[in-house]
Amino acid sequence: MDRLTELRLFHKRAAREAPAGSMEGNQHDGTQAAMKTVINAAYGYLGATSMALFADLEAANEVTRRGRALLDSLLASLRERGMVPIEADTDGVYFAVPSEWGEEQERALVSQVGATLPDGVKLEYEARYGAMLSHAIKNYALLTYSGEVIVRGAAMRSSRSEPYGERFLRQALRCVMQGDLVGVAQGYQDTLRALRTRSLPASDVATRFRLSKDAQTYLAGRARQKEAQYEALLLAGRRQWKSGEHVRFYRASTGTPVWLPDDIDDISPLEDAEEDSGETMRVAPPSSALGRSPDLPAYDSDYYQQVLLNSYAERLRVALEPEDFLQLFRLDAQTSFFDRPVEQMHVRWIRYASEVSGVEEQG
Template structure:
């Protein structure tokens, strides 16, 4: 279970304390004297506890700000250097700590904040001690338990406050291969008590579930409260501390009740899936079944039961529901194992609990590493500075239309390489921690990737891949941290230097490709899509061509082939579609089709793209007519074919206030959410997904006034607005207007007239322009 003993070769990255086997740290905030409880797993796979004194602290700019605070209630130490926060102030009790903070924060209207405070007590302890979690452990050495519940529903949605909406099944599994279905205990109270007992017996380090925060754990907690069962699932048999939390995923925010369980971590695979998709953008949805199918984790005989049919199926065929619940936890375990590796190995470096590592952004991770080293060296810490203008990444498109074959030449870690080559770091980083961290992580990732090639089996390969992925997560965040307004060590002038240098590198690559006879289609931040010269006609020749480009690159800048494609449909900057040699399409950008687009629209566009690649103009016309007929005849597979799904981003109360004050217009999704909340008595929350369709007459209806909950649509009496959806079809078709003459476009994407349709003389238009600058 244990790897080789931890070698403290790099205290900068892993902390100064090499204590192995720490699987969790918990701080009870209710005690007067702060104590950190460490849970450690030994070489015999037994967990034992240690208690360590914790001294709450904050950083302060001027010690005189505490002149009105009794001197016996705190200690302080001067920090070296001239950065803004020159003192670390330490306290014996929580009361003293909070009283001092209130005193200092009472001073307002200061140009820079007077103090810097880490509110998480576990993070404070780990920063003080130099300890981190999981040293000496692999992911397989950590006990992970998966949990999923099934409940009865006597309304359109189950409610834990409704007495009859009881928990009927608790499905559990863990990383040892153990499985258990808890059900038919005679009473729900007995079932809940048994669930608590089994969790204590299995004693997991981690509890995993899909949407486990907002549903499973919340529902179990509320039912335990309703029925008088102590929900004591902490390692000290305490009930979880629950608090409001949120995560941001690109353009959307997700609110949820976070559960802090003493001695354990909670990992929500729903949140992991959304985090994964921020970068990959290829998940069809975030539900358990969609994610499991995407990753190939769904078993061939997997049982599927629609959520609104659980209650009826439990009455008619309870065995089927039991199989369904067990399939859920099995898939949850596989998804967690696939997605959590990076966070696990980051926990060996960062002064955070594993659960917090999984939910915090990469910029915060870098900052905690830097603060830890500054505190270890007793050096002053800067305050965040105002951010100036930063040059954007280089993106441009030189060819519009269909082009191919395509090579994607990617500059490996462009911005990190530039920062290392040109010694770019924050001007306030007196100890040069920024560059040392980046260099260490880069070397570790390189050596780990080399080790992957020599790994004896798939298990070792997966472990090493998770390790290099954890390094990559941090490496790629260094540039963003430089330009982040709230980062303590930010430096916008240095961030600008990075992007300007990156543009120079890309201009050089473009020039070399064009001079060699290639055609550059698009440049995007750190890579170039291009049609290779005519004599570069196979994979071997493409690699040789890129090797010749590398010979002309500056030190640390290395180009690699990150993709080969048969064709590319270039649409706009950062918006294109790639067709690989296995005939798979990859969409980038949302100009042609976005995730919020109705499903029939997404399918229409995807099919049109394939027909464009095949130069099948007649097929394009027939496809348009076919979809048009389906809309006219209400020929839908289900309501999901034409409904839209949007995310609630503010509370319904805030929405109505903003509408009343004229700050925003009415929204179809919010109006449906309000109507649904009134109907079922459950208020929609930030992060909820609302599906709706449009009713009424005429194509120009107001969407918010004619939006209806998708769950209310009936195929027997369809009431969707046909004229509206015909207009939507034409809007999807208009995306292809740049690829044809006006007359040809009108002929392809319209019903046939008296003379019928002929594709004679119609060609896909491809336009190009030379790169603006050729060195």
């Protein structure tokens, strides 16, 4: 494992030094990623108890203990130097630095903190960002200095997300990380209005699902449990499909699932290449009504308004004061006499200053 770790770090450095998008860089990056998987699997194997021939639960627990102690030491070193940790796990730490700092000062800090770590453990400066929204551990959004929104974590995005929701969330995340709550409120109300009037096509509310059961398997167990993605196909008259096939469907106003073939208002939540990557969020623009089948049942407007609130707006809760969140994200258009102007609301920043930097723990 020591040798494999050394090789992984070598390939990671080589990938970073290679020309962007080059075959050489991709090869090094793929190699280091594969090695990381093997290294992590070795730790998991140790803790597999009776399922693994050479398992060693005591050794696995010791790895965990040392990892936590190392992370605690890293956080303490940052705090001693006046930095403000935002999120930390075994992969790395995001922390706030003074607003007047540049990359050179940040790198110097990382070198100083790295010098306090034990032999064999290296601290690497990964990147710097203008802002970060930390929804949960390993689920967050980053705003680069060029204005790009990067979203990571299964709780923040999914290949099954509806396009209208992803589009709203992407715009809202950018506004929140720029401190523009007026823009957040406007985007939310615009999306609610579009859902109420059904001015969005059915493809904008449809979810894309990868089937895990073929027709024979699903029909054999259908009496015990019905699943929307398969019921949508059956209601459309389909009796055959294969495991691994992608289907789109949405909920009609009657509550029934409706299959949406890809040749109708073809818009996907994610590009195929991004489906499992968990990296940068890219969402197709709203499709026009042109090409929409007149035979499609109307979608359940009330249901998708609830989804907008509970599945998308909810991810912004950590950035707002509780009373501000409740005022901004209502399902009705009613205002209260006690509402305060959105212009007076503020994002809840965790910061020493306005900058956010990232480091990644190596080894």
